[in-house]
Each structure stands twice: as C-alpha cells, then as structure tokens.
Amino acid sequence: MTTPSHACSVCGFIHNCICDHQPNLESQVEFALLYHENELDKLTNTGRLLLNGLPKAKSYLWQRKVQPEALINKIHQEDIEAWLLFPSDAPTLSSEYLTSRDPSKKQLFILLDATWQEAKKMVNKSPWLKALPCLELSPSEISRYHLRRNQSQGNLCTCEAGIEVLEMVKEPENAQALFKYYDQFLTVFQAERSGHSYNSNALGAPKK
Template sequence: MSRYCSECGKSRKACICPWIESLSSNVELVILQHTSEQHRPMGTARILSLSLSSCRCWVGEDFSQHTALNALLREPDVDHYLLYPAPNSVSIETLSSTQFTGRRQRVILLDGTWKKAYKMWQLATNLHSIPSIHLPEHLQGEYRIRKAPNENSLSTVEAGYHLLSLLEPQRNFSPLLTPFRKMIDFQIAHMPDGVYQNNYLKQ
C-alpha cells in the first residue's frame, strides 16, 4: 500500500479526503500550476479540483502553446478572466454586480509563489488579452504556517473560495475551507514543541 493517498496526494496520515465536499459552481475555474507546486505537501490547489467538478488543473510554466488551454480560450460564448493583479486589473467586485445573461464564465488562476506566478504570466502571452481581475485588498489569509509577503496574501484555495463567493453569492462555498483548515491544524499539531510559536505566531 502506498504511503500517499491517491486522491489528495498527501500522506495517508495527513489525508484530507474525509473533509472534501462536492460543490457545484456556474463559474468554471482553470488552475495553471507551476511545476514546483505540483508535489508540495501543503499545496491547496488540489482542494479546488477535488471539490469542484467545473475545475481543471494543468501543470507547467509556459502555457502560451498549451493546446487544451488555447482550445478553451477559443470557445465561443464564454467570458474569460485572469485572476492576477496586473497593472490594468479591475476589482472582482465590479464583476459581481454584473448580470450574466446566457454566457459561461471561466476564471484562470495562477498557482505559484508571487515570483513564479509573475514569470508564468510573462510567458503566457495568450493570457495577456484576457481581462485581469483582482480580489478586494482587505481580505486576509489563514495560511498560518506559511511565510507570506503580506497579511492579505491568499493561498490558491482561499483565492478560489473568495472568487466564487463574490461571483455566486447565492451559493455556499465555505466547505472549500474546511480541508484547508484541517490540513493546517494537522501540520501545527505535528510540529516540534515551540516551532510554531517561535516561527509563525506574531510577537
């Protein structure tokens, strides 16, 4: 028997599958995951792809010639957006007040560190013509065991949760955060004494 769960990819003792809940969403998500994130034990993109049937995840760095992605981008009657704070990005709150009439909505997320996400965006010239959107700046992440550049840095699953909650306020996407929180609690519980307090708690 493998030491790792075939579904969530985490070690069996850290498996988060019991807390994964199938959710439906009218907004489709496409996650472009940097290769360095694929096997990270604390990665969160997998939570989105396991929970949402309308979510796709592809791994790479340069997606400019990605056949499947480019096929999606050519689909008619689909509004595409890139969740990325490009200089010309607009707040997602602007979109959430828009009435969608008969067109599908698809949002592309970049899964990687800020530096690697920037490189992915630079290389993926096929995404440069897609409207860029960003989340409200007041949101704060719960990734308590990750060093982040600022307090409102969000994990990929948190970004997906806030994105969907703003675009589809009539639906409850809070179950996306349950396996995320359980994962963090498990890691903290298995840290040597004092590591979490000394390295992650604010003084």
C-alpha cells in the same frame, strides 16, 4: 484512503487523511488551475483542495516552451468569458465583477498555482495570459495560509482565492463548504509534516 506507509492518492497525506471532509460541489462557474511545474509535488499546495472539492475544476501545466493548448482552446470558445486572477494596471475589481461580466457566457476563472515570483514570470512569458482581462479580489479577511517562508503579505493561497470567487459569484454555501475543507487541511498540516497523527487534545481541546 491511506495505508500506514503510503500517501492518500487524493489528499496526499499519510497520517491525517482529510478526504472525509472533502465536499463535492456543483458551481455555476468554472475554474482552471494553471500549475507552475515546481508546484506539482509540494505538500503545502492548496490547489488540489480546489480540484478535489470542485470536480469540474481542471488543472493545466505551464511550461515556458510548451503552451497548454487545451486551456488556450477553451479560453477561445465563443461561449466562454475567461478571467485571470492577477493584478494589473487596470483590473476589474471583485466589487465590479457582477456588472462587468457577460451574463450570456460561461464564466471561467484562471488561477496561477505558483509562488508570487513564479506567477509573475508565467504572465510575462505568456502573451496569451497577458491578453486576458484581470480580476483583482478584495478579500474580507487576511490570509490564514502561513505554511511557507518568504510569503508576500496580503496574498491569498490558491484555495483561499477560489473561496473568494465563490463568495463573489453569490455561492456562499459552496464557499463555506470549501472553507471547512481548507480549514481541516490547515488544522492537521503541521502534524502531517512532522510525521504523526493530529491530536486535538494535545492542543488543549476538550476531550469527548
């Protein structure tokens, strides 16, 4: 919830709180968002949508000199199979995932919440990340995320990547619910950044 001058503590918006659209999803898989410190306070960040919609998703902070021990310990648990969503020379493609995974283990997907340039540095400076098997998504649609300058064409934002993973693991209802939440975020974002409430009628939408 928001007050006229304070951002919502959950979605971060002041004028266009989207919490009424937030799902509360149960998934058979787990997500770990590894944040670059530059991402934490960005209004354009979509990782928070994934964390809000999937209560079991966890966030961790990446720092060059301080390893996220809690995440590393989780990766090394015997009942966990961890995947890093990141390109590599020999990735497992999303189309191959179901036949490549170990069905006896819990599936953990690690998403790097950072710009493409920051994500590459995170992997290059973290041997424990480099050691993980990489998963490469093959999205059926191009990214709808256009909120930042100098974006790498074809790359998905964090929330879109989470939606693709849910589709990949055969959870279409969860994927659709998260997509609707993300869609509302995109719908009101420009109005929020401009400092006013979103008005659908201003865009030619039919009046109710």
